[in-house]
Amino acid sequence: MAGSAVLLISLLSAVAPLPSEALNVRGHLLKSKTFRSPPILLGPGSVSNKYHHDVDFPRGHLAVKSFDAEVVDENGVPVPLHETYLHHWVAEPYYALKNSQSPDTQNLPKGMLKRNDGVCKTTLGQYFGLGSETRHTATWVPDPYGIEIGNEDKAPEGYEEKWLLNIHAIDTRGVVDKPSCTECKCDFYNVTIDEYGRTISKNYTGGLFCCYDQTQCRVKEGFNGEVRKLFLQYTVTWLDWTDAVVPVKIYIFDVTDTAMLDGTPEHSCKVEYQVEECSAENRANNECIHTKTARAALPRGGDIVFSVAHQHSGGVGASLHGQDGRLLCESLPTYGTGKEAGNEANYIVGMSTCYPKPGSIKVSDGEVLTIVSNYSSDRQHTGVMGLVYILVAEPQQPTPAPSLCFSFPVPWCLPAWMSSNM
Numbered sequence: 001m002a003g004s005a006v007l008l009i010s011l012l013s014a015v016a017p018l019p020s021e022a023l024n025v026r027g028h029l030l031k032s033k034t035f036r037s038p039p040i041l042l043g044p045g046s047v048s049n050k051y052h053h054d055v056d057f058p059r060g061h062l063a064v065k066s067f068d069a070e071v072v073d074e075n076g077v078p079v080p081l082h083e084t085y086l087h088h089w090v091a092e093p094y095y096a097l098k099n100s101q102s103p104d105t106q107n108l109p110k111g112m113l114k115r116n117d118g119v120c121k122t123t124l125g126q127y128f129g130l131g132s133e134t135r136h137t138a139t140w141v142p143d144p145y146g147i148e149i150g151n152e153d154k155a156p157e158g159y160e161e162k163w164l165l166n167i168h169a170i171d172t173r174g175v176v177d178k179p180s181c182t183e184c185k186c187d188f189y190n191v192t193i194d195e196y197g198r199t200i201s202k203n204y205t206g207g208l209f210c211c212y213d214q215t216q217c218r219v220k221e222g223f224n225g226e227v228r229k230l231f232l233q234y235t236v237t238w239l240d241w242t243d244a245v246v247p248v249k250i251y252i253f254d255v256t257d258t259a260m261l262d263g264t265p266e267h268s269c270k271v272e273y274q275v276e277e278c279s280a281e282n283r284a285n286n287e288c289i290h291t292k293t294a295r296a297a298l299p300r301g302g303d304i305v306f307s308v309a310h311q312h313s314g315g316v317g318a319s320l321h322g323q324d325g326r327l328l329c330e331s332l333p334t335y336g337t338g339k340e341a342g343n344e345a346n347y348i349v350g351m352s353t354c355y356p357k358p359g360s361i362k363v364s365d366g367e368v369l370t371i372v373s374n375y376s377s378d379r380q381h382t383g384v385m386g387l388v389y390i391l392v393a394e395p396q397q398p399t400p401a402p403s404l405c406f407s408f409p410v411p412w413c414l415p416a417w418m419s420s421n422m
């Protein structure tokens with residue numbers, strides 16, 4: 001049973017290109033465990049978008065090295081995207097109040113999200129998250145880096161760290177038009193009022209407001225399909241935390257964040273946007289590419305050690321650039337070519353990632369980065385996304401050089417500044 005298997009793999013067997021990397025991980029055990037989300041119930045055309053609190057996750061003070069996921073059925077068989085479209089999943093730690101029943105804690109919040117390091121203020125606070133590309137997108141955090149979780153010293157008094165999982169899946173078996181359902185076109189869902197009872201503006205033709213939990217996309221007349229019980233199956237690998245692991249910060253940039261271009265102080269990460277079909281003139285010139293750009297300042301600099309973009313079907317690539325225009329990462333989609341899970345035609349089944357040579361891609365405190373997201377505008381696309389996720393290792397405080405000490409003829413030590421030059 002995969003859910004209970006704990007694999008212990010010695011990192012020593014991994015080929016480390018640098019001696020310092022081998023040193024940093026020497027003797028540490030890479031652990032891995034596979035979990036399943038609570039069940040996702042889906043009938044033809046239906047949508048599930050649920051938030052699951054306190055999901056299974058490795059406990060303790062750890063360095064997370066990867067988080068890989070996919071949708072499976074009750075028998076653990078992978079479900080293809082043309083049956084169940086995985087719109088997105090996100091995993092985020094939060095602080096939960098320990099004694100929520102106690103009278104002393106009545107006025108305290110029951111939970112607080114432990115957001116990533118930025119830069120969006122209200123949305124996109126996750127530590128991990130992907131969509132249809134999840135089966136073939138690397139999430140491995142290279143050595144000697146790790147994402148620190150479960151440090152009790154950092155939890156607010158009276159709170160403990162738990163994990164939240166949001167899974168948005170759309171069952172497209174038997175629907176009238178799969179792309180319209182996966183792009184959440186309001187007409188196909190017959191939705192005019194959003195989840196919170198607000199009237200949806202006429203010019204909003206599609207996106208998350210129209211495919212919330214329990215909405216229903218139009219199904220072909222006479223189509224019958226049973227309700228299925230599915231799961232997000234996710235595998236986490238980690239190391240126990242030690243000083244040899246270099247912590248990384250997580251930043252997510254959103255191409256819809258126009259705050260800097262508009263000159264407004266607050267970030268506004270709208271998450272989704274719309275791509276209009278190209279004009280006849282552009283089409284005649286073979287110029288049906290829609291390019292969207294945004295700028296945002298990186299709060300703290302360091303070395304970029306990993307980077308990946310997230311796009312929806314129609315995406316043709318996204319990139320991140322430094323203030324001087326240099327390319328920090330380009331992430332390109334792979335489209336499937338067949339029917340089987342992991343290779344579904346017309347869907348993005350993977351995004352390429354960037355693993356810069358350690359120390360080769362530096363960004364500075366406050367540097368203004370540019371995010372570029374390209375989509376094909378051969379046809380209109382609604383509810384698309386252009387995110388860039390990066391991991392940044394901040395410059396390490398040099399550890400004070402150990403002083404060289406002697407016990408003869410009397411106990412004495414060389415001052416650190418001298419021994420550090422030896």
Ligand SMILES: *[C@@H]1O[C@H](CO)[C@@H](O)[C@H](O)[C@H]1NC(C)=O
Nearest residue numbers: 188189190191192193216218
């Ligand atoms: C769409 O919604 C309207 C009003 O809510 C309802 O009268 C109509 O029957 C619905 N159409 C379909 C196809 O479900």
Ligand SMILES: *[C@@H]1O[C@H](CO)[C@@H](O)[C@H](O)[C@H]1NC(C)=O
Nearest residue numbers: 201202203204205206273274
């Ligand atoms: C729709 O119109 C409103 C008001 O004119 C505008 O603020 C909004 O950006 C428009 N939305 C889209 C998706 O074009």
Ligand SMILES: *[C@@H]1O[C@H](CO)[C@@H](O)[C@H](O)[C@H]1NC(C)=O
Nearest residue numbers: 289291316317318319330374
């Ligand atoms: C995005 O499109 C622009 C303009 O067509 C092009 O210069 C750039 O290389 C493209 N970038 C990616 C990542 O596809």
